[in-house]
Amino acid sequence: MKEKLEILLLDDEAIVGNRLGPAIKKAGCNVEVFEDPQKALNRINEKEFDVVVTDIMMADVNGIQVLEEVRKKSDKTKVIIITGYATVALAREAMDKGAFDIIAKPFRPKDFLAVIAKAADSLGYKREIVAAA
Template sequence: MSSPLEILLLDDEAIVGKRLKPALEKIGCKVEVFLDPQLAVARIQEKTFDIVVTDIYMDEMDGMQVMDLVHEKSPRTKVIMITGYAMISLARDAMEKGAFDFIAKPFKPDDLRAVIAKAAKALGMDIDPAPGTQG
């Protein structure tokens, strides 16, 4: 792979970033983790990410608003929504508004790695979602 996949991970629960950052770095991704949507949005204005993974329900701003801002700046960026409120209607809304995919909590790091690999492929990049295993 030429350059690492640049990922911004936004979730207001610290444990999510703590668990997922090493899992994504293990497959060669560069990951920036944010708890605060305002800080994440400021960073999105400064830098273009390949993939943004965002929680849907947060206090100051929801994931749909974050997705709109990401797509305004970089239509190429893939947005993956995560939420503890697994409602099909919400997933459908997110997908209709341009989300690349949707994952319901609780999920395993492998689940996210598989979706990241799918998004990378859509971007024309190739990553192995299961490092260390022979395929």
């Protein structure tokens, strides 16, 4: 068992990473922040993360593709989808493909951390995250 929850955060909006990155660290997790989906995919291939958070609507690669890549790599990793375009069809597709949860923009850091905590909980990291949230 690892000490800290390993999180990858991918969103082509830089501010999302800028704000959530420190918040996640403060909550006691390790986080790698990416704006470029391709780089993030490369990193996913190198390293197995506990949680992958990805925006769905990005210029070159969409979140569903990231989800599929992660699923190919590992069954354990929890994938959380962030979307500004929350539609029922999209949510169903994401869930069908094995996403852990979906967060609709706009959200508060608290809401985001709560979902991370839920993921940590299901992975057995409950203690640290709950304390941070």
